[in-house]
Amino acid sequence: MSEAKEPILLSPPDLGPDEPKMVMEAIASNWIAPVGPDLDAFEEAVGAATGAAHVCAVSSGTAAIHLGLHLLGVKPGDCVLCSSLTFVASANPIRYCGAEPIFVDVDPETWCMSLSALERTLKRLSDEGRTPRACIAVSLYGQAANLPAICTLCTEYGVKVMDEAAEALGATHGDRMAGTFGDLGVYSFNGNKIVTTSGGGVLVSNNRELIEQARFMATQAREDSAIGAYEHRTRGYNYRMSNLLAALGRGQIQHLKEKVEIRRMIFDRYTNALAGIPEIEWMPEATYGRSTRWLSCCLVESQTIRDRAIMHFTDERIDARPVWKPMHLQPLFASCSYERHSLEEDVSASLFARGLCLPSGSSLTREQQDRVIEAFKEVFA
Known part of the structure; x- marks a missing residue:
């Protein structure tokens, strides 16, 4: 009976022997507050892994996006462009700032922000005398968005770019890592990510001043004081990552490359094993880069068929999910404008209607992969 089978999770944490050791060392040192040597070392490790010049670790990817929008000058009444096909955490911080999200469709060849839709949106707003304060370009499901082209378009219209790579640590565009383009980049270290700190995120930039300001704002904007007084001249946030979670991240990030390779191998195994089913079409890999899958x-x-597949996977205790429900279809953002990839094609809506995410964790055993493959075959039997 399927009820007796062990559940297969979508993307659980994958811990090795290094993480408990480093966490216990942090506990023994008594550095468990949102400061400490592990936090500094984790930021250095993220910089080394990504090529980012400056790094600020915070409590979540959502906090990183919110803080980043603040640093880019987003204020109430502004408009901010954002990919529609994404998790809601990409868009919620726009509202935290009192700004208006304007959603942009994705390209069917990458599932990331559509250049044609972005260009039309920028031109339309320019014709209306409006300039977006920022553009949140999301790299989706481990695939880098076409950030060089996005940055070129946005620069032409005077728009700042946030390279939102919460789901794409380790992905590349050419010889550069996703997250290192634009004015600011974001990574998430949530429990379901390739590298996790349980909960956490980072802001990265080649602009030292922006990251120094991020650290200041993330620690309640506390001013320096010769006597240690708590003085505040501007509103700040309690967003700094704890030293304890940073210790976990240090153990994780040193294995980033091998975790990426395992996920790519799992994707290849699925595609090879299910190649005889023409009804399945796999997410393409962008020609300009390398996805982490x-x-x-x-x-x-x-x-x-998507719904039937999910129900069958559920019966088999396999955690399969729909592709993200686009932001322009969410009741929360019903009043926001949206630009399609083309007049005839709403790519984000189509991908949501037909899309599936399969278990992909780097701890997935071969036997578990076999169960996923066999269950998917049964959907089409």
Whole structure:
């Protein structure tokens, strides 16, 4: 009976022997507050892994986006462009700032922000006499968005760019890492990510002043004082990552490359084993870069088949999910404008209707992969 089977999770944490050792060392040192040597070392390790010049570790990817928008000058009444096909945490911080999200469709060849839709949006707003304060360009499911082209377009219209790579640590565009383009970059270290700190995120930039300001704002904007007084001249946030979680991250990030390779191998195994089913179409890899395959994603022929597949996976205790429900289809953002990839094609809506995310964790055993493959075959039997 399927009820007796062990559940297969979508993307659980994958811990090795280094993480408990480093966490216990941090506990023994009594550095468990949001400061300490492990926090400094983790920021250095993120910089070394990504090529980012300056790094500020915070409590979540959402906090990093919110703080980043603040640093880019987003204020109430502003508008901010954002990919529609993404997790809600990409868009919620726009509202935290009192700004208006304007959503942009994705390209079917990358599942990331559509250049044609972005260009039309920028031109339309320019014709209306409006300039977006920022653009949140999301790298989705481990695939880097076409950030060089996005940055070129946004620069032409005077728009700051946030390289939102919360799901794409380790992905590349050419010889550069996702997250290192634009004015600021964001990574998430949530429990389901390739590298986790349980909860956490970072802001990265080649602009030292921005990251120094991020650290200041993330620690309640406390001013320096010769006597240690708590003086505040501006509003800040309690967003700094704890030293304890940073110790966990140090153990994790040194294995980033091998974790990426395992996820890519899992994706390849799925595609090879299911190659005989023409109704399955796999998420493409952008020609300009290398995906981490954070999640193994595919399309089926219709929403009916997608729903049937998810129900069958659920019966088999396999955690498969729909592709993100686009922001422009969310009741929360019903009043926001949206630009399609083309007049005839709403790519984000189509990917949601037909898309599936399969278990992809780097701790997934071969036997568990076999269960996923066999369950998917049964959907089409």
